Amino acid sequence: MKFVTCSGGRNKDIAALFRDTFTDSEGAEEGHVIHDLACALLETTPPDDLRVYLxxxxxxxxxxxxxxxxxxxxxxxxxxxxxxxxxxxxxxxKGVGQNLLIHALEDLRNEGVSVAVTYGDPNYYRRVGFRPVTIETVPAPLPLSMPEGWIAQSLTEDPLTPLNGPSVCAPALTRPDVW
Ligand SMILES: CC(C)(COP(=O)(O)OP(=O)(O)OC[C@H]1O[C@@H](n2cnc3c(N)ncnc32)[C@H](O)[C@@H]1OP(=O)(O)O)[C@@H](O)C(=O)NCCC(=O)NCCS
Incomplete structure (x- = not known):
């Protein structure tokens, strides 16, 4: 297994991976939603605002x-x-997800990124350093339907102190149904 930073040209394969995986775990409808979300993110996000790890x-x-x-x-x-x-x-x-995230977070850290955020199951993402945060500490770009899934970590030696919002995410993520 290799962990790499993707510099483009793989959008179709990546979207299919999201469709198939989410179809297996959540059903065909969610498979379509996440396929379309991945396509939109890969196709419309300016390169400087997008990092894809495989x-x-x-x-x-x-x-x-x-x-x-x-x-x-x-x-x-x-x-x-x-x-x-x-x-x-x-x-x-088999540890693929965990090792992929370790690679990704290290790459972002080396690039000088200060904060990583995600919105998911805290019990899974805590394995790679994410901890629950409030929207006072990390303002969310859209209203959160599951605030307990709002998690983040500092990628520097400094603790995660409150970020001054409001925050703005990529246009493809600016859709209330995924929040
Ligand atoms: C969630 C996902 C990315 C994890 O990847 P993975 O390679 O299977 O995870 P790892 O092998 O690194 O870690 C597996 C461990 O995490 C645990 N785990 C997996 N998903 C979990 C979850 N949602 N909550 C808590 N623990 C979870 C497993 O029980 C396993 O624990 P164990 O090693 O003690 O048995 C993968 O299962 C997946 O793609 N799921 C479907 C899509 C999805 O839910 N994506 C995340 C939301 S965007």
Whole structure:
């Protein structure tokens, strides 16, 4: 298994990975929603605001984590949000997701990104350093339907102090149904 930073040209394979994985875990409707979300993020996000990390086996993607920039109007710190993420069903529970995130967070840290945020199951993402935060500490770009899933971490040596919002996410994530 190789963990790589993707520089483009793989959108179709990546979207199919999201569709198939979420169809297996959540059903066909969710598979379509996440497929379309991944396509929109990959196709419409300016390169400077997009980071795509892949787990590959024999050249085929079997895991993917998409990060897009989260801007805070009153704060100079650089932040990215992880959404969505998937590991192909046949490769789950072998540490692929965890190792992919370790690779991704290290890459973002080396680039000088200060904060990583995601919106998901805290019990899973705590394994790689994410902790629950309030919207007072990390203002959310849209109303959260599951505030307990709002989680973040500092990628610097400094603790995560409140970020001054409001925050703005990538246009493709600016849709209330995924929040
Ligand atoms: C969630 C997902 C990315 C995890 O990837 P993975 O490669 O299977 O995860 P890892 O092997 O690194 O970690 C597996 C461990 O996490 C646990 N885990 C997996 N999903 C979990 C969750 N939602 N909550 C808590 N624990 C979870 C497993 O029980 C396992 O624990 P164990 O090692 O003690 O048995 C993958 O299962 C997946 O793609 N699921 C479907 C799509 C999805 O839910 N994506 C995330 C939301 S965007």
């Amino acid at each position: 787990a590959e086996e024999e050249g085929a993607p079997c895991g993917c984590a998409i990060f897009t920039r989260l801007r805070f109007a009153g704060d100079p710190r650089s932040a990215f949000i992880l959404s969505p993420m998937a590991v192909a069903t046949a490769h789950q529970r």
